Amino acid sequence: MSPLALILLACLVWLAIGLLGATFSRRFVFVTRVLFPAGALVAATVALTALLALLTQGDTPHTAMLPLGLPGLPFHLRLDALSAFFLCLLGAVAAGISLYAAGYFRRGQGSTPGLQCLLYHLFLASMGGVLLADDAYFFMVAWESMALSSYFLVTSDHRIAEIRRAGFLYLIVAHVGAIGILLSFGAMSGGTGDYTFDGIRTNAPEGWLASAAFLLALGGFGAKAGLLPLHVWLPEAHPAAPSPVSAMMSGVMLKTAIYGLLRVTFDLLPEQQWWWGALLLGLGLATALFGVVFSTVQSDMKRLLAYSSIENIGLIFAGIGLSLVFAANSMPLLAALALTAALYHCLNHAFFKSLLFLATGSVLHATGQRNLGRLGGLIHRMPWVAWLALLGVVASAGLPPLNGFVSEWLLLQSFLFTPQLPHGYLNMLLPVAAGAIALTAALAGFAMVKFFGVVFLGQPREEHLAKAHDAGRMERLGLIWLAAGCVLLGVLPNFVIAALDPVTNFLVGAGFAPAADKGSWLLLAPISEERASYSGAIFLGGLLAFTLALFFVVRAVFHGRLRRADAWDCGFPLLSGRTQDTAEGFGQPIRQVFAPFFRITREHPSPFDKEPHYRIVVDDPLWHWLYLPLAWLVDLGTRVVGKLQRGRIAIYLLYSFVTLLALLVFTTR
Amino acid sequence: MSLYAFATQLLTQLLELLIALALAPLLGGWVNVCRARLQKRCPPPLLLPYHNLLKLFRKDVLLAHNASSLFRVAPYLIFSCMALAAALVPTLSTELLFAPAADAIALVGLFALARVFIALAGMDVGTAFGSLGARREMLIGFLAEPALLMVFFTASIISGSTSLATIVGTLAHHEFAIYPSLAFAGVAFTMVSLAENGRVPVDNPTTHLELTMIHEAMILEYSGRHLALIEWAASLKLFAYSCLGIALFFPFGIAESTGPGALAVAGVFLVGKLAVGGFVLALIETLNAKMRVFRTPEFLGTAFLLAVLAILVHLLLEGGR
Numbered sequence: 001m002s003p004l005a006l007i008l009l010a011c012l013v014w015l016a017i018g019l020l021g022a023t024f025s026r027r028f029v030f031v032t033r034v035l036f037p038a039g040a041l042v043a044a045t046v047a048l049t050a051l052l053a054l055l056t057q058g059d060t061p062h063t064a065m066l067p068l069g070l071p072g073l074p075f076h077l078r079l080d081a082l083s084a085f086f087l088c089l090l091g092a093v094a095a096g097i098s099l100y101a102a103g104y105f106r107r108g109q110g111s112t113p114g115l116q117c118l119l120y121h122l123f124l125a126s127m128g129g130v131l132l133a134d135d136a137y138f139f140m141v142a143w144e145s146m147a148l149s150s151y152f153l154v155t156s157d158h159r160i161a162e163i164r165r166a167g168f169l170y171l172i173v174a175h176v177g178a179i180g181i182l183l184s185f186g187a188m189s190g191g192t193g194d195y196t197f198d199g200i201r202t203n204a205p206e207g208w209l210a211s212a213a214f215l216l217a218l219g220g221f222g223a224k225a226g227l228l229p230l231h232v233w234l235p236e237a238h239p240a241a242p243s244p245v246s247a248m249m250s251g252v253m254l255k256t257a258i259y260g261l262l263r264v265t266f267d268l269l270p271e272q273q274w275w276w277g278a279l280l281l282g283l284g285l286a287t288a289l290f291g292v293v294f295s296t297v298q299s300d301m302k303r304l305l306a307y308s309s310i311e312n313i314g315l316i317f318a319g320i321g322l323s324l325v326f327a328a329n330s331m332p333l334l335a336a337l338a339l340t341a342a343l344y345h346c347l348n349h350a351f352f353k354s355l356l357f358l359a360t361g362s363v364l365h366a367t368g369q370r371n372l373g374r375l376g377g378l379i380h381r382m383p384w385v386a387w388l389a390l391l392g393v394v395a396s397a398g399l400p401p402l403n404g405f406v407s408e409w410l411l412l413q414s415f416l417f418t419p420q421l422p423h424g425y426l427n428m429l430l431p432v433a434a435g436a437i438a439l440t441a442a443l444a445g446f447a448m449v450k451f452f453g454v455v456f457l458g459q460p461r462e463e464h465l466a467k468a469h470d471a472g473r474m475e476r477l478g479l480i481w482l483a484a485g486c487v488l489l490g491v492l493p494n495f496v497i498a499a500l501d502p503v504t505n506f507l508v509g510a511g512f513a514p515a516a517d518k519g520s521w522l523l524l525a526p527i528s529e530e531r532a533s534y535s536g537a538i539f540l541g542g543l544l545a546f547t548l549a550l551f552f553v554v555r556a557v558f559h560g561r562l563r564r565a566d567a568w569d570c571g572f573p574l575l576s577g578r579t580q581d582t583a584e585g586f587g588q589p590i591r592q593v594f595a596p597f598f599r600i601t602r603e604h605p606s607p608f609d610k611e612p613h614y615r616i617v618v619d620d621p622l623w624h625w626l627y628l629p630l631a632w633l634v635d636l637g638t639r640v641v642g643k644l645q646r647g648r649i650a651i652y653l654l655y656s657f658v659t660l661l662a663l664l665v666f667t668t669r
Numbered sequence: 670m671s672l673y674a675f676a677t678q679l680l681t682q683l684l685e686l687l688i689a690l691a692l693a694p695l696l697g698g699w700v701n702v703c704r705a706r707l708q709k710r711c712p713p714p715l716l717l718p719y720h721n722l723l724k725l726f727r728k729d730v731l732l733a734h735n736a737s738s739l740f741r742v743a744p745y746l747i748f749s750c751m752a753l754a755a756a757l758v759p760t761l762s763t764e765l766l767f768a769p770a771a772d773a774i775a776l777v778g779l780f781a782l783a784r785v786f787i788a789l790a791g792m793d794v795g796t797a798f799g800s801l802g803a804r805r806e807m808l809i810g811f812l813a814e815p816a817l818l819m820v821f822f823t824a825s826i827i828s829g830s831t832s833l834a835t836i837v838g839t840l841a842h843h844e845f846a847i848y849p850s851l852a853f854a855g856v857a858f859t860m861v862s863l864a865e866n867g868r869v870p871v872d873n874p875t876t877h878l879e880l881t882m883i884h885e886a887m888i889l890e891y892s893g894r895h896l897a898l899i900e901w902a903a904s905l906k907l908f909a910y911s912c913l914g915i916a917l918f919f920p921f922g923i924a925e926s927t928g929p930g931a932l933a934v935a936g937v938f939l940v941g942k943l944a945v946g947g948f949v950l951a952l953i954e955t956l957n958a959k960m961r962v963f964r965t966p967e968f969l970g971t972a973f974l975l976a977v978l979a980i981l982v983h984l985l986l987e988g989g990r
Contacts, residue, residue, distance in 0.1 A: 377795065379737045380735070394785070398778070399778055400771075409774055409775070412774055412818075413831065416822060416831065428985075431819075431984070434818075435819050435973070438818040439811070442811035442812075442814035446808075446810070446811045449788050449807050457789060458792050458794070458795030459795035532772050533769040534771060534772060535769065539775065542753060542770070543749050543750070547746055547749040550748060550749060554745075554898070559727075561893075562729065562730045562732055563730070564733075565733065565734070566733065566734065567735075568890055569796040569889065579795075580792075580799075580800050581797075581801065585800070585804070586803075589807075
């Protein structure tokens with residue numbers, strides 16, 4: 001059986017599992033303990049098949065045609081290096097999330113688990129479809145079913161007005177994006193009427209039409225990925241969804257948008273302009289900085305993570321932009337380096353962000369709280385979740401020796417090679433861009449310390465937190481799967497880069513497999529060892545060995561005596577959960593340093609209040625500058641159009657008559 | 670790599686680690702002596718830091734009731750980070766065994782890892798001062814880290830590599846080529862290291878005044894061997910930063926082989942340069958007053974801009990040589 005057929009079969013099995021779940025929706029144990037783990041198994045199969053296809057197939061893609069769809073418009077499928085990589089990502093991450101989801105859903109919360117099961121697996125299958133599609137028609141069908149299934153998953157707690165609103169916003173932005181993608185395909189087919197990707201490749205447009213297609217695709221996929229200024233749905237929809245769904249959306253669904261953009265830019269359009277890359281780079285850096293600054297001031301833990309996803313998407317876009325700049329200046333090796341960094345970051349972000357979202361899910365179950373101001377001290381009650389989340393936090397902050405660091409390292413390396421570019425201005429600006437990336441990474445550290453410190457460390461801020469329970473067995477398995485991914489991707493970068501080699505070869509015509517082979521498997525040296533090298537395995541091994549040795553030496557030479565006592569706290573006697581920093585307090589330096597970024601409204605208590613309240617609201621200024629005026633314009637437009645509606649049949653007949661007349665005049669002229 | 674080369678590189682690496690571990694408290698003591706002399710005070714004994722460490726190691730650990738396991742792991746981890754960082758910087762020789770495992774960017778990552786853990790440990794007990802210190806430390810961290818990276822980028826664009834050994838080797842050989850960009854980078858580096866090591870004008874290592882302290886606020890709850898490890902790690906950090914400054918801006922005299930003679934000469938050079946560096950640090954601390962916490966963004970923003978300027982100066986004036 002060819003890998004393509006196997007993956008297609010896996011997608012169909014997902015659909016079947018979903019339908020089974022919907023049929024037996026009242027059998028709670030069957031749905032959660034059998035169907036979700038089965039879905040995880042299928043996901044692992046997908047990951048393995050795609051990985052094998054990536055490593056063995058070489059340059060020849062597998063293609064197939066399904067006699068489905070409209071008459072004369074069959075579905076075309078194709079498995080090449082690019083889609084195999086993203087399928088591998090989908091499968092590997094979805095396996096962990098499905099395992100977790102098996103233990104997550106509870107009786108009597110939100111929609112029934114059977115419905116969740118159907119939508120969840122439909123979501124998975126449609127993401128698989130997006131990655132397999134080889135014609136615009138099937139792509140759009142899969143894309144839309146992905147958007148709709150995720151919309152229904154987001155609004156599964158539809159009794160809460162806030163969640164309905166978030167879902168609606170998501171739906172609108174998703175469809176505005178879909179229109180952009182549709183128009184982009186239209187521009188690319190150039191009026192030939194051939195919408196298969198092969199057809200688009202052979203008669204792809206050039207000149208301004210190509211640029212128009214690129215810009216439309218950027219808008220469309222950018223809306224799905226959360227690129228500035230189309231990011232507003234992301235911090236609303238991610239917190240609203242159940243945690244496995246947030247993890248899936250943030251970890252995997254955002255990556256399908258990256259896939260789409262790569263497919264259009266590097267594969268379907270024959271020639272890339274350097275300014276496309278510069279545009280992507282600028283947008284990406286702006287998105288990254290914006291996302292990370294906002295993530296540091298959030299008080300809702302899932303919103304914090306959602307903004308951090310915006311930041312990571314920005315970094316990925318910056319990498320792709322840099323790669324485009326290099327590719328357009330025919331520097332394939334450097335383009336491959338930047339692209340490797342971007343793709344590696346896709347994989348890393350998928351793992352650590354899913355891990356963190358799932359950890360918030362466990363916290364939510366144990367405490368019923370998303371608000372950071374009502375959490376704290378959970379490391380004592382939930383050690384498994386806390387320590388696994390700590391791995392995600394270290395990875396997400398881009399710290400060695402975990403995976404987040406490797407891709408940021410590669411990205412910074414590719415920025416440092418820029419002085420070879422023929423553009424003088426770009427040469428000047430790119431090191432500054434590297435500085436922006438460094439600032440983003442450092443701020444990500446701030447946001448992650450805030451997240452972990454406020455949720456898991458310190459004293460409980462509410463009394464009922466003392467009754468919190470740790471994650472169940474299935475939840476733990478899912479978390480361990482993802483955390484293991486974070487560690488392995490961090491210490492074995494050469495394997496990942498070797499697997500990425502066919503992808504970069506396919507997209508920009510150069511790869512790093514020789515470089516990865518040349519050194520030992522331990523050492524990552526993309527260009528040469530003289531130039532730069534890093535080894536996560538030695539790093540981790542050295543750190544662990546030294547720490548352990550130190551521990552035993554200190555014990556042996558001195559003693560291990562330890563007494564418990566009250567905290568010192570400079571002698572202050574009152575030590576309650578209220579004396580710690582709140583989430584707002586921890587974010588205060590950022591609010592002060594980056595004040596122009598925010599739209600802050602404060603309500604100060606009056607000195608005569610018996611129960612003083614201090615309220616501070618940090619808003620997204622783009623919402624006020626861009627979206628509210630836009631909504632006002634749309635509202636105005638509908639009012640004007642609404643005037644046409646009179647409710648009298650004579651007037652409607654008049655409209656028909658006038659239209660008919662106008663058309664007659666128009667056609668007979 | 671031949672077995673002989675492997676063995677000598679390993680020995681050099683171990684020697685560097687041991688020298689860093691042994692000399693780091695001495696550097697702190699030397700700075701304190703210089704500062705006391707400059708301020709016309711009676712100086713403390715030069716070896717006082719060793720005495721303090723020994724005293725702390727012998728004492729019992731008093732642990733707050735709700736301190737978690739993270740709180741107990743953190744000192745060992747932080748100490749390891751700093752020891753590895755000090756060992757990675759080419760102080761004696763550029764021929765180090767573990768040099769290929771981590772370059773300049775990874776070194777910055779190592780410092781950041783230690784910072785994240787010390788901040789988390791500060792928040793762990795849940796006291797007002799712990800989280801205050803953690804918040805301020807992270808504030809300084811996110812401002813200082815990009816500036817430090819930009820300094821490294823300047824050096825790596827000059828030498829065409831981010832590997833510390835190659836950077837130091839390149840800079841050590843170009844004795845007569847004066848890089849104006851390195852002057853900017855040097856000023857930026859000095860400002861960053863003052864902030865990162867909690868020295869005046871950003872923080873004051875001798876203060877325990879609640880509202881102004883940063884580093885001390887985070888480690889208030891530590892005692893006994895944990896505190897000893899953290900204090901030692903702090904002095905290792907100062908040592909690593911001083912060695913970095915020496916390696917980047919005054920690298921002459923460093924050994925590029927692993928012969929015992931070259932290493933001995935390099936050792937003498939190193940001690941001499943560290944003594945001068947310690948004196949300069951004491952001078953800076955004497956001549957400046959501590960600034961308000963919210964002036965530090967300006968201070969470190971200036972450092973960042975200077976580092977960016979260094980890169981631009983290199984690209985403009987030195988033509989990306």
